[in-house]
Amino acid sequence: MSTDLFADLILPLPLANYYTYRVPRDFQLKIKTGIRVIVQFGSRKFYSALVYRLHENAPSGDFEIKDIDAILDEEPIIDQKQLKLWEWIASYYCCTLGEVFKAALPTGLKLESQTRISLAQDAPVPDGLNDKENSILLLLESRKTVTIQDLNIFLGQKSSLPVLKLLLEKNAVVVEEQIREGYKPRLVNMVRLHPDYNSDEKLTEALDLLKRAKKQEHLLKVFLAETIHGNSGTDEIIKKDLLEIADTADSVLKGLEEKNILQVFTHEVGRIERFENPDLMIKELSDPQQKALDEIKQQFESQATVLLYGVTSSGKTEIYIKLIEEQLKQGKQVLYLVPEIGLTTQIINRLKVAFGDLAGIYHSKFNDAERVEIWFNVLNEKPGRTGQQYKLILGARSAIFLPFKNLGLIIVDEEHENSYKQFDPAPRYNARDMAILMGNLHDAKVLLGSATPSYETYFNARSNKYGLVNLTERFQGIEMPEMMVADMQQAYKRRQMRSVFTPELYNEIAEALANKEQVILFQNRRGFAPYVQCVNCGWIPKCKNCDVSKTYHKSQSSLVCHYCGNTTSLIFRCEECGSDDIKPRGFGTEKIEDEIRLLFPEARIDRMDLDTTRAKRAYEQLIWNFETRKIDILVGTQMITKGLDFDHVKVVGVLNADNLLNYPDFRSYERSFQLIMQVSGRAGRKNKRGKVIIQTSQPNHTVIQDVMGYDYNRLFNEQMAERKIFRYPPYYRLIKIVVKHQNKERLDLAAFHLANAFKTYFNFNVLGPEYPVVGRIQNWFQKEILIKLPRDAKIQESKARIMEVINHAKSLPNNSQLMVYADVDPM
CATH class of the missing domain: 3.40.50.300 (P-loop containing nucleotide triphosphate hydrolases)
Structure with a gap:
């Protein structure tokens, strides 16, 4: 291969372009599209980047081309279908590929660049150090290196950078960047027979040898009874389990190790909880359910996406299970999306009964290591290839990013829920709409289910863009309430x-x-009351960071802002008139x-x-x-x-x-x-x-x-009828422009000019700028501009113009602190 090989990389940063790095000669036979590499970006920071494209075209320009520092994967962790999905998300939702990259991969697969501080070697301690500087040097003498985060905690302040800057100027400390891998496989200690004692004759010898070591003899017999020698089907056992069953100490096992009768070794195991399949049968469908199932299959012959409009308690989940069963028999993968993490609790129990360990869960309440493990399981490249291979994944919206290779069916349950929409940070995607595109990329069918479909989905179904199947009866003839x-x-x-x-x-x-x-x-x-109020003068405690009243939480005896989290103790005296007659108003769940x-x-x-x-x-x-x-x-x-x-x-x-x-x-x-x-x-x-x-x-x-x-x-x-008159979805597309600044006057001016610029392109289809219901959050004032685009508009051309206006506004000298972003299809 040529020595002049270059890689276009996606960095996990909000950058508009790819960045090209040289592939060192030693890496040229190893590098592939879709693997992670480590590169330096900027003067000191290192990031894990994703290889987007390989080529032999050196970038033009008068700058130094940096080399790739390391390769992290032997095989791609995403494929071309996923890259196409990422590109579509970046294009459609007006964000960067770097932002998609950051959202798509679990944190454990994104390496972190941690600035670490250590003492300067062979350098004399400078004179004139203050107390904070001295305390940092004493800490470094005992701990060798610390991160900036460690120093922040040690000093009890938000940022230690000013103190560090002084120490660096005095050459007392040095900084270095350390990359760490977020995911480490889970290892457990296992016990097996030493190879020298694998025969029956040798085991007899071992038992004779242990006649006088009763505890060791007992432990060996327990081991034999619990492994293949006791018809359990395995020749090894978890060390912890063996010691518990034998009710003996670790020192007894060490004695058997020293005699080379048993061996202790480490083994990689799955973090995800296993489910013992009780061999229960999948429930038979009622006549209305069977009819709906048949209609769905029929609709799938001509439609890639079908809406199952079934009343509450009609048994949609049982229909899903039948469809999943058929896909799994064909060797296909299935993605089952739910809007809330909480829904996975009940549904996974049903799926596990039907499909056992073929079903897995993926959502944000799993820790990083668990999510990485599921990622590799779906990819079929799970570290150590331990555990059952998942064919069915139940998950919330982030599961749409998993690296499926053989996807046959996507189910979007409760498709009307706005929880499928990501609000912050970018990409501000809708997982339901992404599922439909993903189905197209994988040639998979998509089933949307709801008792109260979103109006856009129902409109598409009635317009024959989607198939439509109705399930009007509750399961087992139960009456509607x-x-x-x-x-x-x-x-x-x-x-x-x-x-x-x-x-x-x-x-x-x-x-x-x-x-x-x-x-x-x-x-x-939620909370006890939406706000508390002075009965005498009407004063209401507000959040210092947001334009909203604080919610009273009685259990904590506190007032909490539900936007920024700012919390203060309950107020017993009015700050305006001094009255102590403070009453809660309204009511919440508490x-x-x-x-x-x-x-x-x-x-x-x-x-x-x-x-x-x-x-x-x-x-x-x-x-x-x-x-x-x-x-x-x-x-x-x-x-x-x-x-x-x-x-x-x-x-x-x-x-x-x-x-x-x-x-x-x-x-x-x-x-x-x-x-x-x-x-x-x-x-x-x-x-x-x-x-x-x-x-x-x-x-x-x-x-x-x-x-x-x-x-x-x-x-x-x-x-x-109303939406058609007033130009709202599904007849028009909406793009909401959110403008933020910490200075209210500058926000007003910038939003005014942005709205005028948009109006030159889109005329009367621009509303605003207006303050939303809460006009200041975390000390950022914000305004919104709503752009309405006809369905037949050239959407990509329109978005290009929108981003051109936004980028121009952000580039102006007085707008360095201005935040502007586009929210496509806002909810």
Whole structure:
């Protein structure tokens, strides 16, 4: 191969272009497209980069071409199909390939450049050091090297760079860059027979030798009983397990090692929990389910994407399982997407019963090492090739980036959920839409499932862009729940409210508890109260970083900003007038939990929201406790609306539907209907009709009336007519331009000029600039500009013009601190 070989690399940075590096001669036979390499970028930083393209064309220009420093992979960790997907994401969502690279790979596959500090060798200690400088030198004498992060913690300050700068100028310390690999295989100690004792004759000799060493003799016999010599099917055992079974000490085993009877060795094992398949049969489908399955297969003959529009509790998951089963029999891989990590808990149990260890999970609550392990498992290049090969992956939106090679089917469950949309950082992609493109790249079928499809998806299905299959009956003929509206305004006027509960909801809860049935209470706001207020003058504590009131969390006795996380102790005296009459206003899930405990002290009550499910297994434990009837009443946010199935829920209460209906967004009616219908679907199972009580001050609202009548189509047709008139999706595409600056006046000026520039291209299809509902977050003021593009517009040309305007604005001298980005298809 020529000595002049070059590689175009993708760096995990928001850079618009590839960067070309020379491939050293020693690497030319090893390097391949899709592998990771280490390169220096800038004067001191090292990064892991991805090889995008190899060629022999030296870049032109008067600059030094850097060499690749190291190769990390023997084989590609992504292939051409993935690179095409990355390119499409970067192009469609107006971001860089580097940002896609950073989002796609698990952290454990992205090497970190950590600046480490050490003492300068053979250099005298300079005079005139201050206390901080001296303390750093003393630390380095004891620890040799430390990272900048270590120094920040040691000094108790956000940044130690100013002190380091002085020490560097005095030649007291030196800095070096250290690359570390984020993923290390998990190793366990195993025990096996020494090769000299593999025959029966030799084992007899060993037992004779140990007649006087009773503990060693016992341990050897236990080993033989637990391995292939005891018909267990294996000739090795985990060291820890062996010592526990034999109830003996490590020193006994060391004695057998010294006599060369047993060997201890390390073995690479999987981090992902295994599931013992109990050989249960996959459930047979009902007639309506079988009919829907047949129709899906028929639609797949002519359509790459099909929408399964099935009412809540219609048994869509069982249909998915049948389709997955067929794909696995053909040797294909399947990706099963869910909008929330929490949904994986219930669904994986069903999938494991059906498919055992062929099913794996991938989501952000797994640690880095676990995600890397799944990555290599799907890639079929798992380190050490240990564990079962996954053919079915259940995951949240990030699972769309996994390196599938033989994908046959993608299922997008609850496709209407906006959780499939990535908001920050870039790429701001929608996993549902990416799944459709991914299906095209892999020649795989895509099934979208929902009881309340997004209007864009349903429009595409009715327009024959997608196939459409309806499943209108609940599984086993279970009736749809009885809907009731409780007028909160009237109940308040008549003084009938018990805390936040209308008489209708209170009575239904009491009856359900008396009959040993379960209750779900939904309020889409966490915390105890949305804010606290001075009764005397009306003052409300606001976040110092954001233009929003702080939420009162009673359990922490604190006020918390849900945008930036800023937390302060609960205020007992008004900062404006000095009054001590401070009252919480409104109610969140924490208050509902408190109030329901007072009203029903004998009931077992728990809460499901972000505050109670932060731990890795917390959500799973809550689900398990509710499934096994250890909880009578479950209070929660929209987490409890998303596709969970419980057998004994009689009553669902929507505590305040008005919060949903009054949100200022063109999708608010669509989302309100979806949320209320989804949470209503949790009521009623196993021949028991459930009840849903919707508390609202607007009982005659069109959304409430359509929910009462289960009339998705009437509201859909009404909203489509409005969206067509006012140029909203699905008739127009939206691109939201977000402009941020820490100076309000500069933001106003920059946003004004940006909007005018866009208007020269897109005329009256530009709205704004306007402040959003929260106009300042983390001390960044922000404005939004909305661009509407007709469906027949040249979308790539339009985006190119948008990015041209944005890049020009950011390049102006006065705009060095300006942040601008495009959010394509905002939710």
